[in-house]
Amino acid sequence: MASPLKATQALKHNMAIKQIEKGCELTAMLGAHLGILKDATDSPFWNIFEEISHTFALSRDILTKSDQNLLGSKLVTSQASGGAEIHKRKRDDKFKDSQRRRYNNKRTNFTTMPDHDGYQWRKYGQKNILSKIHPRSYYRCTYHKDRSCMAAKQVQQCNDEYPPLFEVNYFEEHTCNNIPMSNSRFTLNENILDFSGKSIPESNLSANAMGCRRQADEDAALVSCLTNVITGSYNSRMSERSDGGPKALNTSIESSLLIDDDKTLLREDEFPVDHGSITMDLEWLEQDNIQFLLETLPPI
DNA sequence: ACTATTTGACCACT
DNA sequence: AGTGGTCAAATAGT
Numbered sequence: 001m002a003s004p005l006k007a008t009q010a011l012k013h014n015m016a017i018k019q020i021e022k023g024c025e026l027t028a029m030l031g032a033h034l035g036i037l038k039d040a041t042d043s044p045f046w047n048i049f050e051e052i053s054h055t056f057a058l059s060r061d062i063l064t065k066s067d068q069n070l071l072g073s074k075l076v077t078s079q080a081s082g083g084a085e086i087h088k089r090k091r092d093d094k095f096k097d098s099q100r101r102r103y104n105n106k107r108t109n110f111t112t113m114p115d116h117d118g119y120q121w122r123k124y125g126q127k128n129i130l131s132k133i134h135p136r137s138y139y140r141c142t143y144h145k146d147r148s149c150m151a152a153k154q155v156q157q158c159n160d161e162y163p164p165l166f167e168v169n170y171f172e173e174h175t176c177n178n179i180p181m182s183n184s185r186f187t188l189n190e191n192i193l194d195f196s197g198k199s200i201p202e203s204n205l206s207a208n209a210m211g212c213r214r215q216a217d218e219d220a221a222l223v224s225c226l227t228n229v230i231t232g233s234y235n236s237r238m239s240e241r242s243d244g245g246p247k248a249l250n251t252s253i254e255s256s257l258l259i260d261d262d263k264t265l266l267r268e269d270e271f272p273v274d275h276g277s278i279t280m281d282l283e284w285l286e287q288d289n290i291q292f293l294l295e296t297l298p299p300i
Numbered sequence: 301a302c303t304a305t306t307t308g309a310c311c312a313c314t
Numbered sequence: 315a316g317t318g319g320t321c322a323a324a325t326a327g328t
Contacts, residue, residue: 122304122305123304123305123306124305124319124320124321124322125306125307125319125320125321126305126306126307127317127318127319127320128318129317129318130316130317130318136318136319138319138320154319
Protein backbone atom coordinates (compact mmCIF):
# COMPACT_ATOMS: atom_id res chain seq x y z
CA MET A 1 0.00 0.00 0.00
CA ALA A 2 1.33 3.42 -1.00
CA SER A 3 2.05 6.10 1.63
CA PRO A 4 -0.01 9.35 1.58
CA LEU A 5 3.09 11.27 0.51
CA LYS A 6 3.67 8.97 -2.43
CA ALA A 7 0.01 9.15 -3.34
CA THR A 8 0.17 12.96 -3.43
CA GLN A 9 3.30 12.84 -5.55
CA ALA A 10 1.68 10.40 -7.91
CA LEU A 11 -1.37 12.64 -8.18
CA LYS A 12 0.75 15.68 -9.01
CA HIS A 13 2.74 13.59 -11.42
CA ASN A 14 -0.38 12.46 -13.24
CA MET A 15 -1.68 16.01 -13.33
CA ALA A 16 1.63 17.15 -14.85
CA ILE A 17 1.38 14.46 -17.52
CA LYS A 18 -2.20 15.46 -18.29
CA GLN A 19 -1.21 19.11 -18.62
CA ILE A 20 1.65 18.23 -20.93
CA GLU A 21 -0.62 16.02 -23.00
CA LYS A 22 -3.00 18.93 -23.30
CA GLY A 23 -0.04 21.05 -24.37
CA CYS A 24 0.78 18.45 -27.02
CA GLU A 25 -2.74 18.56 -28.38
CA LEU A 26 -2.87 22.35 -28.41
CA THR A 27 0.49 22.48 -30.14
CA ALA A 28 -0.76 20.00 -32.69
CA MET A 29 -3.76 22.22 -33.37
CA LEU A 30 -1.49 25.23 -33.68
CA GLY A 31 0.66 23.28 -36.10
CA ALA A 32 -2.35 22.44 -38.23
CA HIS A 33 -3.29 26.11 -38.41
CA LEU A 34 0.28 27.13 -39.15
CA GLY A 35 0.52 24.45 -41.79
CA ILE A 36 -2.23 25.90 -43.93
CA LEU A 37 -0.61 29.32 -43.99
CA LYS A 38 1.25 29.92 -47.20
CA ASP A 39 4.68 30.80 -45.86
CA ALA A 40 4.49 28.89 -42.62
CA THR A 41 7.40 26.52 -43.19
CA ASP A 42 9.70 29.39 -44.11
CA SER A 43 8.78 31.48 -41.13
CA PRO A 44 10.56 31.45 -37.79
CA PHE A 45 7.20 30.62 -36.22
CA TRP A 46 7.35 27.20 -37.77
CA ASN A 47 10.71 26.51 -36.16
CA ILE A 48 9.35 27.65 -32.83
CA PHE A 49 6.33 25.40 -33.31
CA GLU A 50 8.57 22.42 -34.00
CA GLU A 51 10.69 23.18 -30.96
CA ILE A 52 7.61 23.39 -28.74
CA SER A 53 6.25 20.11 -30.14
CA HIS A 54 9.53 18.41 -29.51
CA THR A 55 9.81 19.80 -25.99
CA PHE A 56 6.31 18.72 -25.05
CA ALA A 57 6.78 15.24 -26.48
CA LEU A 58 10.11 14.85 -24.71
CA SER A 59 8.71 16.03 -21.38
CA ARG A 60 5.80 13.67 -21.64
CA ASP A 61 8.09 10.77 -22.47
CA ILE A 62 10.32 11.53 -19.51
CA LEU A 63 7.38 11.74 -17.12
CA THR A 64 5.69 8.67 -18.54
CA LYS A 65 8.85 6.58 -18.25
CA SER A 66 9.33 7.57 -14.63
CA ASP A 67 5.72 6.70 -13.84
CA GLN A 68 6.36 3.29 -12.40
CA ASN A 69 9.16 4.37 -10.09
CA LEU A 70 7.11 7.17 -8.71
CA LEU A 71 4.01 5.15 -8.22
CA GLY A 72 5.91 2.57 -6.23
CA SER A 73 5.64 -1.15 -6.48
CA LYS A 74 3.76 -2.61 -9.37
CA LEU A 75 0.32 -3.94 -8.88
CA VAL A 76 0.24 -7.67 -8.78
CA THR A 77 -2.71 -9.10 -10.54
CA SER A 78 -3.51 -12.65 -11.20
CA GLN A 79 -4.07 -13.31 -14.85
CA ALA A 80 -5.51 -16.74 -14.70
CA SER A 81 -7.64 -16.56 -17.78
CA GLY A 82 -9.77 -19.53 -17.05
CA GLY A 83 -10.41 -22.51 -19.23
CA ALA A 84 -10.19 -22.32 -22.99
CA GLU A 85 -13.46 -21.69 -24.69
CA ILE A 86 -14.68 -23.51 -27.72
CA HIS A 87 -14.14 -20.78 -30.32
CA LYS A 88 -11.12 -19.12 -28.82
CA ARG A 89 -8.25 -18.83 -31.21
CA LYS A 90 -5.37 -21.04 -30.31
CA ARG A 91 -2.01 -19.37 -29.92
CA ASP A 92 1.37 -20.95 -29.38
CA ASP A 93 4.11 -20.23 -26.85
CA LYS A 94 5.99 -18.02 -29.28
CA PHE A 95 2.98 -15.74 -29.34
CA LYS A 96 2.94 -15.43 -25.57
CA ASP A 97 6.55 -14.21 -25.58
CA SER A 98 5.95 -11.55 -28.15
CA GLN A 99 2.45 -10.44 -27.22
CA ARG A 100 3.49 -7.31 -25.40
CA ARG A 101 6.83 -6.24 -26.77
CA ARG A 102 8.95 -3.89 -24.74
CA TYR A 103 10.45 -1.20 -26.90
CA ASN A 104 13.64 0.46 -25.73
CA ASN A 105 13.75 3.73 -27.55
CA LYS A 106 10.68 5.73 -28.42
CA ARG A 107 10.79 8.89 -30.51
CA THR A 108 7.79 11.10 -31.09
CA ASN A 109 7.21 13.22 -34.13
CA PHE A 110 4.33 15.39 -35.31
CA THR A 111 3.75 15.39 -39.02
CA THR A 112 1.07 15.84 -41.66
CA MET A 113 2.46 12.95 -43.68
CA PRO A 114 2.94 10.01 -41.34
CA ASP A 115 3.81 7.43 -43.95
CA HIS A 116 6.34 9.56 -45.82
CA ASP A 117 9.32 8.93 -43.58
CA GLY A 118 11.37 7.13 -46.18
CA TYR A 119 10.86 3.65 -44.84
CA GLN A 120 8.56 0.85 -45.86
CA TRP A 121 6.00 -0.16 -43.25
CA ARG A 122 3.38 -2.82 -42.99
CA LYS A 123 0.25 -2.16 -41.03
CA TYR A 124 -0.62 -4.92 -38.60
CA GLY A 125 -3.37 -3.40 -36.54
CA GLN A 126 -5.66 -0.52 -35.77
CA LYS A 127 -7.28 0.30 -32.49
CA ASN A 128 -9.71 2.83 -31.14
CA ILE A 129 -8.09 4.54 -28.19
CA LEU A 130 -10.08 5.83 -25.28
CA SER A 131 -10.10 9.62 -25.12
CA LYS A 132 -8.88 9.84 -28.72
CA ILE A 133 -11.24 10.69 -31.53
CA HIS A 134 -9.26 8.88 -34.19
CA PRO A 135 -8.01 5.29 -34.19
CA ARG A 136 -4.36 4.47 -33.69
CA SER A 137 -2.61 2.50 -36.41
CA TYR A 138 0.20 0.06 -35.76
CA TYR A 139 2.99 -0.52 -38.24
CA ARG A 140 6.06 -2.69 -38.40
CA CYS A 141 8.97 -2.61 -40.79
CA THR A 142 8.13 -4.44 -44.04
CA TYR A 143 11.24 -6.55 -43.45
CA HIS A 144 10.21 -7.51 -39.91
CA LYS A 145 10.19 -11.22 -40.78
CA ASP A 146 12.71 -11.41 -43.62
CA ARG A 147 15.45 -9.49 -41.87
CA SER A 148 14.29 -9.57 -38.27
CA CYS A 149 14.01 -5.78 -38.25
CA MET A 150 12.35 -4.65 -35.04
CA ALA A 151 11.51 -1.11 -36.13
CA ALA A 152 7.88 -0.16 -35.54
CA LYS A 153 5.71 2.90 -35.41
CA GLN A 154 2.30 4.00 -34.20
CA VAL A 155 0.31 6.69 -35.97
CA GLN A 156 -2.34 8.71 -34.20
CA GLN A 157 -4.27 11.56 -35.78
CA CYS A 158 -4.34 14.52 -33.38
CA ASN A 159 -6.91 16.83 -34.89
CA ASP A 160 -9.85 17.13 -37.22
CA GLU A 161 -8.44 19.84 -39.44
CA TYR A 162 -6.99 19.75 -42.90
CA PRO A 163 -4.27 18.94 -43.40
CA PRO A 164 -4.64 16.57 -40.46
CA LEU A 165 -1.72 16.39 -38.07
CA PHE A 166 -0.46 13.05 -36.82
CA GLU A 167 1.54 12.04 -33.82
CA VAL A 168 3.95 9.33 -34.89
CA ASN A 169 5.80 7.26 -32.34
CA TYR A 170 8.79 5.34 -33.59
CA PHE A 171 10.22 2.34 -31.76
CA GLU A 172 13.59 0.68 -32.25
CA GLU A 173 15.96 1.31 -35.13
CA HIS A 174 15.90 -0.26 -38.56
CA THR A 175 18.37 -3.11 -38.90
CA CYS A 176 17.19 -4.15 -42.34
CA ASN A 177 19.01 -1.79 -44.71
CA ASN A 178 15.56 -0.56 -45.64
CA ILE A 179 16.72 2.16 -48.00
CA PRO A 180 14.49 5.24 -47.92
CA MET A 181 14.49 5.57 -51.72
CA SER A 182 13.61 3.28 -54.59
CA ASN A 183 14.08 3.64 -58.35
CA SER A 184 13.06 7.06 -59.50
CA ARG A 185 10.43 7.63 -56.86
CA PHE A 186 11.62 9.19 -53.73
CA THR A 187 10.28 10.64 -50.57
CA LEU A 188 12.26 12.52 -48.00
CA ASN A 189 11.95 14.54 -44.87
CA GLU A 190 8.95 13.57 -42.80
CA ASN A 191 8.65 17.02 -41.26
CA ILE A 192 7.61 18.73 -44.43
CA LEU A 193 3.99 19.34 -45.26
CA ASP A 194 2.36 17.35 -48.01
CA PHE A 195 -0.68 19.30 -49.10
CA SER A 196 -1.80 16.60 -51.48
CA GLY A 197 -2.63 14.44 -48.50
CA LYS A 198 -2.03 11.32 -50.54
CA SER A 199 0.07 9.85 -47.82
CA ILE A 200 -2.74 9.63 -45.32
CA PRO A 201 -4.76 6.45 -45.18
CA GLU A 202 -8.45 7.16 -45.75
CA SER A 203 -9.37 5.13 -42.72
CA ASN A 204 -7.55 7.72 -40.65
CA LEU A 205 -9.45 10.70 -42.02
CA SER A 206 -12.59 12.28 -40.72
CA ALA A 207 -15.45 13.00 -43.12
CA ASN A 208 -14.46 16.66 -43.14
CA ALA A 209 -10.84 15.90 -43.86
CA MET A 210 -11.87 13.39 -46.52
CA GLY A 211 -13.78 16.09 -48.37
CA CYS A 212 -10.80 18.41 -48.25
CA ARG A 213 -8.55 15.61 -49.37
CA ARG A 214 -10.69 14.82 -52.38
CA GLN A 215 -10.49 18.46 -53.38
CA ALA A 216 -6.72 18.34 -52.93
CA ASP A 217 -6.54 15.15 -54.98
CA GLU A 218 -8.46 16.83 -57.79
CA ASP A 219 -6.07 19.76 -57.58
CA ALA A 220 -3.10 17.42 -57.75
CA ALA A 221 -4.53 15.66 -60.79
CA LEU A 222 -5.04 19.05 -62.43
CA VAL A 223 -1.46 20.03 -61.70
CA SER A 224 -0.26 16.76 -63.14
CA CYS A 225 -2.07 17.44 -66.40
CA LEU A 226 -0.89 21.04 -66.57
CA THR A 227 2.65 19.98 -65.82
CA ASN A 228 2.61 17.71 -68.83
CA VAL A 229 1.09 20.38 -71.06
CA ILE A 230 3.64 23.01 -70.22
CA THR A 231 6.66 20.76 -70.43
CA GLY A 232 8.25 23.30 -72.75
CA SER A 233 8.79 25.64 -69.86
CA TYR A 234 11.39 23.27 -68.54
CA ASN A 235 13.65 23.75 -71.53
CA SER A 236 15.37 26.82 -70.20
CA ARG A 237 16.51 24.83 -67.20
CA MET A 238 17.84 21.81 -69.06
CA SER A 239 21.49 20.96 -69.02
CA GLU A 240 23.34 18.93 -71.60
CA ARG A 241 25.11 15.80 -70.56
CA SER A 242 28.80 15.78 -71.36
CA ASP A 243 28.77 12.15 -72.51
CA GLY A 244 26.58 12.96 -75.46
CA GLY A 245 23.67 11.14 -73.91
CA PRO A 246 20.28 12.65 -73.34
CA LYS A 247 20.06 16.16 -72.06
CA ALA A 248 18.81 16.01 -68.54
CA LEU A 249 16.80 18.20 -66.35
CA ASN A 250 18.42 18.58 -63.01
CA THR A 251 17.54 15.40 -61.17
CA SER A 252 17.46 17.02 -57.76
CA ILE A 253 13.83 18.07 -57.97
CA GLU A 254 14.77 21.60 -58.87
CA SER A 255 12.51 22.40 -61.74
CA SER A 256 9.18 21.10 -60.68
CA LEU A 257 5.89 22.85 -60.80
CA LEU A 258 3.75 22.86 -57.76
CA ILE A 259 0.51 24.50 -56.80
CA ASP A 260 -0.61 26.34 -53.73
CA ASP A 261 -4.01 26.72 -52.13
CA ASP A 262 -5.49 29.09 -54.70
CA LYS A 263 -4.35 26.89 -57.58
CA THR A 264 -1.70 29.26 -58.92
CA LEU A 265 1.16 27.47 -60.57
CA LEU A 266 4.46 28.20 -58.95
CA ARG A 267 8.04 27.40 -59.77
CA GLU A 268 10.04 25.84 -57.01
CA ASP A 269 11.82 29.07 -56.21
CA GLU A 270 8.43 30.63 -55.55
CA PHE A 271 7.04 27.80 -53.50
CA PRO A 272 7.31 28.00 -49.75
CA VAL A 273 7.47 24.28 -49.02
CA ASP A 274 10.72 22.35 -49.05
CA HIS A 275 10.76 19.94 -52.00
CA GLY A 276 12.18 17.18 -49.91
CA SER A 277 8.69 16.01 -49.10
CA ILE A 278 7.27 15.77 -52.59
CA THR A 279 7.07 12.41 -54.31
CA MET A 280 7.43 12.58 -58.05
CA ASP A 281 7.72 10.40 -61.12
CA LEU A 282 10.71 10.87 -63.37
CA GLU A 283 10.20 10.27 -67.05
CA TRP A 284 12.42 10.66 -70.12
CA LEU A 285 10.82 12.63 -72.93
CA GLU A 286 12.02 13.27 -76.44
CA GLN A 287 11.49 16.46 -78.40
CA ASP A 288 13.38 17.56 -81.54
CA ASN A 289 15.78 14.63 -81.03
CA ILE A 290 16.68 15.89 -77.61
CA GLN A 291 15.78 13.92 -74.54
CA PHE A 292 14.60 15.54 -71.35
CA LEU A 293 13.94 14.28 -67.90
CA LEU A 294 10.48 15.31 -66.78
CA GLU A 295 9.63 15.45 -63.13
CA THR A 296 5.90 15.08 -62.64
CA LEU A 297 3.63 15.00 -59.68
CA PRO A 298 2.13 11.55 -60.03
CA PRO A 299 -1.53 11.17 -61.02
CA ILE A 300 -3.88 10.05 -58.29
C1' DA B 301 -2.21 -16.61 -56.84
C1' DC B 302 -0.02 -13.58 -54.16
C1' DT B 303 0.36 -9.58 -51.12
C1' DA B 304 -1.43 -6.01 -48.18
C1' DT B 305 -5.01 -4.37 -45.20
C1' DT B 306 -8.92 -4.82 -42.12
C1' DT B 307 -10.93 -6.31 -38.09
C1' DG B 308 -12.41 -9.19 -34.25
C1' DA B 309 -10.22 -11.98 -30.85
C1' DC B 310 -6.73 -12.78 -27.61
C1' DC B 311 -3.82 -11.54 -23.93
C1' DA B 312 -0.42 -8.56 -21.08
C1' DC B 313 -0.62 -5.03 -18.15
C1' DT B 314 -2.52 -1.94 -14.78
C1' DA C 315 -12.39 -5.21 -15.37
C1' DG C 316 -10.71 -1.94 -18.64
C1' DT C 317 -7.34 -0.68 -21.95
C1' DG C 318 -4.03 -1.09 -25.45
C1' DG C 319 -0.81 -4.02 -28.35
C1' DT C 320 -0.62 -7.98 -31.27
C1' DC C 321 -2.18 -11.91 -33.84
C1' DA C 322 -4.26 -14.07 -37.59
C1' DA C 323 -8.47 -15.14 -40.38
C1' DA C 324 -11.08 -12.78 -43.64
C1' DT C 325 -11.21 -9.63 -47.16
C1' DA C 326 -9.58 -6.48 -50.74
C1' DG C 327 -6.44 -5.23 -54.20
C1' DT C 328 -3.23 -6.27 -57.96
